[in-house]
Amino acid sequence: MREPSSRSLPHMSDTTSSPATPTASADPTEQEITEQKAVRLAKRQRLLDEATDAAGGAYPVSVPVTHTIRQVREAYGHLAPDESAGVTVGVAGRVVHLRNTGKLCFASLQSGDGTRIQAMVSLAAVGEEDLAAWKDLVDLGDHLFVSGEVAASRRGELSIMVAEWRIASKAIQPLPNLHNELSEETRVRSRYLDLIAREQARRNVVTRSTAVASLRATFAERGFLEVETPMLQVMHGGASARPFVTHSNAFDTDLYLRIAPELYLKRAVVGGIDRVFEINRNFRNEGADSTHSPEFAMLEAYESYGDYSSIADLTQTLIQEAAKAVSGSHVVTWADGTEYDLGGEWDRISMFESLSQAAGVEITPQTPIEELAALAEREGVEVPHPIHGKYVEELWEHFVKGGLERPTFVMDFPVDTSPLVREHRSIAGVVEKWDLYIRGFELATGYSELVDPVIQRERFVEQAKLAARGDVEAMRLDEEFLRALEFGMPPTGGMGMGIDRLLMALTGLGIRETILFPLVK
């Protein structure tokens, strides 16, 4: 039990002259402190001054917790008003409400999962000095340990009748007002406050963790090994994107933050890691908005002796299992209340066929580029790097993409925009690649991987020419990767999926809600 205070209750004249008040700090960079913080610092100092052992003070090493708040609620939530359980428990939680009727004080304690329980401190139970200390020292936001009998209050609220209490961790900053919504900016910049204040914020963390655990479980069931490949790379590759550049002092060389793990995972496949995946961060030095973050979590998986069809099957399973883990069924409910069905066999459509159908004109890999350019011109579609395949992809997005409601694999892309993919086994001019669209946005992409080192080299050379012409997203020629391929890579199906986007598809949230700590300036 803590020692009650022998000092008088604080007055502002006391606290402003207190040695604990850091306005006296010699550090010139010290922020000017607010009145509320000064008051709390003074309380902290009083707690420290009175501490008799490691279990006292403002920051005890430990407190004798016997139950979580949830356990107490589950075991005794049935108590009738004024009924006592006849059981003594010790619980801890953050003070989120304080009420005081004079000789009886109430506090609502909240645990990290959001469950709450009421603590009741009465004059009769703790005595005059201790009640005064409670009123003096306990603030909203403090972590508090209370021990006492479990009972329901007269109004039926499950409570701890406090026999002993102590501060478990003193809060120096006042908690934000929990009755108003936090502003969007505070939510993102101070996520810890968002987590304290908002049930949905806590749920989002659980949902993401559940979804990622489900992905790993699905992979494990199918014999995939998880690996980690370099994030700092001498040469970035595996995707078309602008990289972040950094510098290694030890090697005295510039390094790139990876834009994709692909070229390393394929090296692993060459080495015989036949089923391999990685869930990790990629970095792309591009714009940030409600659907793009400069750093984002990415899943890539490679299945040797598979192809783009088998890896599509796998992708569908991964997502459906994740949906089931998160919401109990293949039908997920989004934050805005709409339901989205991820169940069943997903549609697989051809890019060229669906484009031809939507545009009302036959478009094939053999359609002259002049015709594509004219069509784009008529439709007002701008094509940044006017090669054949880019026209087709931009036109497809223009004509078809927005109309996709159900989960859909869009199959067979132009060859000249997919330099790491092998050509279709029977259709000329396209590659065995699909994009998965869910509610109109791209969630994943899959391939029959290009394993012929000679053709791969040719494709890289073409990319290098694009780079030389100023395409900052074009790929560099990776000699080490080509050498690995030359030792022989088995036929392989590969897949990449944005984890943040998966969460968006499962929950309907914005990307800043799916990422716990989004990058902010």
Next chain:
RNA sequence: GGGCCUCUAGCUCAGUCGGUAGAGCAGCGGACUUUUAAUCCGUAGGUCGUGGGUUCGAGCCCCACGGGGCCCA
């Protein structure tokens, strides 16, 4: 990159025509033994994002910069 909106107390927000800066919650002092955002009395708290400008006078008008948001490309 372009357009529009926004930045005021710890938090969430008002602030009229350019004329001494407001509320709720939280804080501080007091009352109250069953409250649930308790209630009641009293009280303190501001570099109005930053820097310029216009004006007798700027939270408000003008310019630049910074943060955030929305829409468009």
